[in-house]
Amino acid sequence: MKKILVLNLGSTSSKIAVFTEYDMKFEDVIRHDIEQTNLPLNDQVDFRLESIKNALNLHHISLHAIDAIACRGGVLKPIEGGTYIINKKMYNDLKTFKYGFHASNLSGVIGYEIAKELNIESYIVDPVVVDELMPEARLTGIKGLERRSIFHALNQKSVAKEFAKSVNRKYEDINVIVAHLGGGITVGAHRKGRVIEVNDGLLGEGPLSPERAGSIPNDVLITWLIENEFTVHEAMNELSKHAGLMSYFGTNNCLEIEKLMENGDQKAQLVLDTMCYQVAKYIGACAASLEGDVDQIILTGGLSYSKYLINKVKQYVSWIQNVTIYAGEKEMHALNTGVMDLLYGKISTKSYE
Structure with a gap:
């Protein structure tokens, strides 16, 4: 043993x-x-x-x-x-x-x-x-600048394998979209055991999350950086630790923000709905990366305990494929x-x- x-x-x-x-x-x-x-x-x-x-x-x-x-x-x-x-x-x-x-x-x-x-x-x-990005997912619109693959690989691959096992198939034989919903949010397209497309969950792009800014229009971001006179380190710290829900509410605790929403706070509902909408957009993008050949959509991470958030995301993406929830992380x-x-x-x- x-x-x-x-x-x-x-x-x-x-x-x-x-x-x-x-x-x-x-x-x-x-x-x-x-x-x-x-x-x-x-x-x-x-x-x-x-x-x-x-x-x-x-x-x-x-x-x-x-x-x-x-x-x-x-x-x-x-x-x-x-x-x-x-x-x-x-x-x-x-x-x-x-x-x-x-x-x-x-x-x-x-x-x-x-x-x-x-x-x-x-x-x-x-x-x-x-x-494991496919070549088309790597390039940007500026020569010499490429997208990075930094994401919740351990948990994403783990739940994808768990789903494959539940349907008596191998991870290498299925196409799934996995959204890890945590302090950072990453959405990956898993094609036959390889994550061919995923947003950079640390600093670069993706949905807004409890702590991350996600994708921001270039001109708005550049103006914000200049006006605040951030150093590179300060800017990265703001975008990865003090943005998203932290920026709007001063907390990364979704339960607290859901309580605000339940008490009639319209701003809380709008921001939470926006986060769900952006997650759904990236799921849709991953469906395109898989050319529509999607066996399952999987939602995981700490935020997937929230029935409100999960149901909101499902509302947008259930037409693509069925949704399985693996709440939390293992x-x-x-x-x-x-x-x-x-x-x-x-x-x-x-x-x-």
């Missing part, structure tokens, strides 16, 4: 779990003090590693009982989806933040260091930089499955080069 340690580190917390085979034995969310999380990311390795070991001790789990480590993939160069062994090159790219700064990089850094200590292997599964399970399937020979290891 194989045991997997799963690491999913974020900006303010460290999620860990241990699985025996495909069953989760425990999950813990370790909250860190703001003084700690304000430190440079590489300076956070020691205290996060210690907190992980302490949590395992509390649950009476010996590191020496672990067969492999599954880590949330960080910001790396664009790669295909799949399960990758963390080699020295990947470790260096994560630790030096070569392709971008994000706390998720620490998952692979710490996982690699623990694995080396135990003489086992560590892996990442479907990181946010999964890039990233820890998806990470474990990606590694466990590899250990049992169901899939092959991919190499980061």
Whole structure:
């Protein structure tokens, strides 16, 4: 019976779990003090590693009982989806933040260091930089500028595979549209196991979300940037953390905004309806990318618990295909499955080069 340690580190917390085979034995969310999380990311390795070991001790789990480590993939160069062994090159790219700064990089850094200590292997599964875009989806209207594929690859692919299994088919044999509705929103066209079209969910485009601005007309955006005299860093911070619902209401909590709507706040209803409308537009665009050959539309992520939001999106897109809901996200399970399937020979290891 194989045991997997799963690491999913974020900006303010460290999620860990241990699985025996495909069953989760425990999950813990370790909250860190703001003084700690304000430190440079590489300076956070020691205290996060210690907190992980302490949590395992509390649950009476010996590191020496672990067969492999599954880590949330960080910001790396664009790669295909799949399960990758963390080699020295990947470790260096994560630790030096070569392709971008994000706390998720620490998952692979710490996982690699623990694995080396135990003489086992560590892996990442479907990181946010999964890039399977078709060529037509990559180019823009300016030579030399290309669209990026940054999205909720882990959860999108996980629920697409879950749907395929529910209808006795393989992920590689179906065409589905997956909308991950969370703090950021990404909508992907999955064609035969590859995400050929998806909006850049971090900064570039897409529906407005609880925290993101989404797509904005070029002239309006440029004027706004100039008038506010933002630095590049400040502008990115505004567009990715303080826009969307945060900009309108000062909160990213959809439940609070739904309560405003239920109490007759017309602005709250308009903004929520606009978000749903924009999600639906991107689902429609993905249907075009799949040339109308759509087996299912899937809605997932934390916002998919909201009946109001789900019904509003369905109102726009149900004519395309039936809609399945996988509320929330199961990233820890998806990470474990990606590694466990590899250990049992169901899939092959991919190499980061």
